[in-house]
Amino acid sequence: MSEPTFALWTYLTRTPLLWLTVTLIAYLAADRISLATRRHPVCNPVLLSVAIVALVLWATGTAYPVYFEGAQFVHFLLGPATVALAIPLWDNRRIVLRSLVPMLAALVVGSLTAIVSAVVIAQAFDLPRTIVLSLAPKSVTAPVAMGITETLGGDPSLTAVLVLITGVIGSVIVTPLMNCLRIRDWRARGFSAGLASHGIGTARAFTVHPLAGTFAGIAMGLNALVTALLLPVALRWLLG
Template sequence: MSTVFVWTGVTLAAYGVAAWWYRRSGHHLLCLPVLTGTALVWGALALAHVDYPVYAEATRALRWLTGPAIIALAVPLYRQAALLRRMAGPLLGALLAGCLVSVLGTLALAKALGTPLPFALSLAPKAATMPIAMQAAEGAGGLPAVAALAVVATGVLGTLFAAPVLRRLRIDDDITRSFTLGLVAHAIGTARALQTQPQSVAFAALAMGLNGVGTALVLALLVR
């Protein structure tokens, strides 16, 4: 029980410090809490010589909270329901294209590089949000821990590069930008959209949720 309190407290403290630093930096992308907070937790684990499985078991309650947090995104979706219905066709087309390119492109590249299949299956759901990606990878025969690292890396890199790429393409529509962030960078991109385009964050939440479901389905069908 003491381990649970210690590592839960360390995780919350790391997030608090990371969030404070993120605000002090002017919301600089390289100071995203998921990046700096993770580094702080890793540092604490290394100093304490604690293995990740021990930490994962101690912080199980925090991982459970990701479910209600994702479900809470239904609130902005409900508020934008009428607009979402009007744009259903283009949104679904973009979602299908993004999902297939992410999963199939990863597997094709992994095969071309001679990557072992379990590792490739772990990377394939990288654009899905963390709980879905880990379950999808495990169900397909991949490694959940590798999938988790791939999800974090994809979220950070997707958030970093989405804005410059969209500017280069001269796309300045808030809805398109929000949907793109949710599609390529899942929860991290959605959090960024909430800060930069709060009026259209529902589209980021929609992309994140549907892409997670679509990724799991595509991967399951491929494995079958």
């Protein structure tokens, strides 16, 4: 790099502007691709955007903490967006209240299935104990999952990554799986997406049907709570 180019690059890497813009451009491109494929599950916008940004970071030799300095402004909006889930929830309050019993039953069964299946399969593959602990809360929204892992003695940053991968897997699989099972109840489809794959599943559910998105949001919130309470007990029983 020549002297002035280098100076410009040094300047750009020190402000949030560059990486914030790159994040938005990557997302717009990913969203276009997703729209062009009529929201095909495999063309998941989160997956595509992450791949684009990761390539740019690799090509420019940029470390993740430097990138996050800029991208944190987008990350911050997760909080207000979670609060905003109250809006569709309020609009659909009647159907939500009438579905209270099936929701609570599905919550307990789903939450236990997520924990037990992850731990049992991971142990069958002889994965190290730290990974098993970090994997156990994989279906819970990242901030809560990281907190759970920390108290269990796992690796919170690994949990964050595994949670995100789970979110992408769930949002890619949910539509074909539900179609294959001939399930047309948007409440049930959305609820399972939010329970198994938290916010990323919820984002997917909102692009499919507003009612599915609403139930996904509820499942995400409830599963965070239930897993935080159940996981320590379940692990004592599973890991001995």
